[in-house]
Amino acid sequence: MKLSTISIDLAKHVFQVMGFTNTGKTLFNKRLNRQQLIEFMQMQIKCRVVMEACYSSHYWGRTFESMGHNVGLIPAQHVTPFVRGNKNDSNDTLAIFEASCRPFIRFVPIKTMAQQEALILHRLRERLLGTRIATSNQLRGVLTDFGIIFPVGHKGFNEKLIDLCSDESLSETLRWLVNDVYSEYALLNNRIKEIEKKLKSEIERHPLGKVVLSIPGIGYLNASAFIASIGNGQAFASAKDFAVWLGLAPKQFASGNKSIMTGISKRGDQYLRTLLIHGARAMINHAGKKQDALNQWVCQLRERKSFNCTAVATAHKLARIMWTLLQKNSYYTPQIAKEITQ
Structure with missing residues (x-):
């Protein structure tokens, strides 16, 4: 039977490697050290390689891609529910493969x-x-x-x-x-x-540096951290998905016809979220001095909400703007505020 997918449980010295057909049948289950893993992967036909996005995964992802394999990194929290029985390397490797087969799993882009x-x-x-x-x-x-x-x-x-x-x-x-x-x-x-x-x-x-730096409230620290973490945002289908990934969207508790929205979820990267909210705070402090649509929106929101609530909402909007501009590779242009007719 033809090899379709290789699942690898990463570690520092010893790696568990399992091979599967396109029907899910196990072809091999090996325990290899670092050098053996490299030599073994070089001998395999070009196929899909799946791993957990964890310690050293980006290094191995680049290494296997250079060999011609199609590499997918799965967020660790999406692998855990598929672990069956006792926790060991074989069961972890099997869980990685099963998680990779789910239709709505979002893979982590390999960082350069x-x-x-x-x-x-x-x-x-x-x-x-x-x-x-x-x-x-x-x-x-x-x-x-x-x-x-x-x-x-x-x-x-x-x-x-x-x-x-x-x-x-x-x-x-x-x-x-x-x-x-x-x-x-x-x-x-x-x-x-x-x-x-x-x-x-x-x-x-950086080619995308000026794009991100053109956004209000974004300095070089924010721009550097975001570009290093998400590139041009290719891992996200929409600006909404990006804001949700940052943990800036409300948590939802819904059952039947009842739906309750609470505070932000705080999922994702805490460091990126912190930088963006601090940038939003700086923007709020100077919003009253500018007359463009975004700053006027911030001022109107500040009149109705607390400072912290306004900062989070502004950070949410900045995240959406950032993703959109990165996708279009275009600079931020202030929009003229619409006059309110009486």
């Missing part, structure tokens, strides 16, 4: 190396920001016992820290402590700025 490099920079920046916050909070706490209070905010903390480094009224131990923390804090600031500089230069050179 450039996309993954950009996302690594974003993750590193997030870790450094967390370390910087922890460093400042710790120093704020320990110096409170000495009657030293720092101003609120990054700028105020940095200025106060510089003043304390040369404060002769402090003991030798405290001055040493402050100078040591200042060196660490300055290093973190420099590393964060270097990463942001790198992200900015990369997104400005």
Whole structure:
């Protein structure tokens, strides 16, 4: 019988590989190490290869595509319901195959190396920001016992820290402590700025960078993260699907004739959703200064709703605009607001 699909359960060193015909009959069930997997896949006829979208899946996806295979990555949450019996590598591999046969499964696009490099920079920046916050909070706490209070905010903390480094009224131990923390804090600031500089230069050179940057409320950090995560949005059938994937759509509880809509679902990538909502907040603060249709819509919504509700709704609209422009590969053009006739 002819091989139709290969299902692979990924791991770090050992991989479970199962082959199936187009009728679902199992042809082989092997346990291979990394080198054996590469050699084995090179010998197989070109077919469909399905894997769970998880650790190292994009690397293996690119590797198998270079061999001529048609690769599909399945979101992990869609594989779990198909696991039968005890959890083991064989049952997981079988579940991946069964999930891939479902008609409405949406596969994850394989990311390029450039996309993954950009996302690594974003993750590193997030870790450094967390370390910087922890460093400042710790120093704020320990110096409170000495009657030293720092101003609120990054700028105020940095200025106060510089003043304390040369404060002769402090003991030798405290001055040493402050100078040591200042060196660490300055290093973190420099590393964060270097990463942001790198992200900015990369997104400005990207073909879709100017498209996303033309949208109100979208800066280079947002643009870099979204393009690295979704490309041109080819994985989504519509702007609505993209907004739902971001978790910006309301949750629905429906049964029979009764349907209740609650808060946003918060599904999808939390980092992308956070960036978009922060961009929407910045847009709301300046919406009253502009007269185009989008900013007027934001102002009218703000009059009826709370700030946070307006921010989420604006982020939802920005997500729809982003997907549409990426699909058309065209820049954002402000629309003239329609006059309300009495």
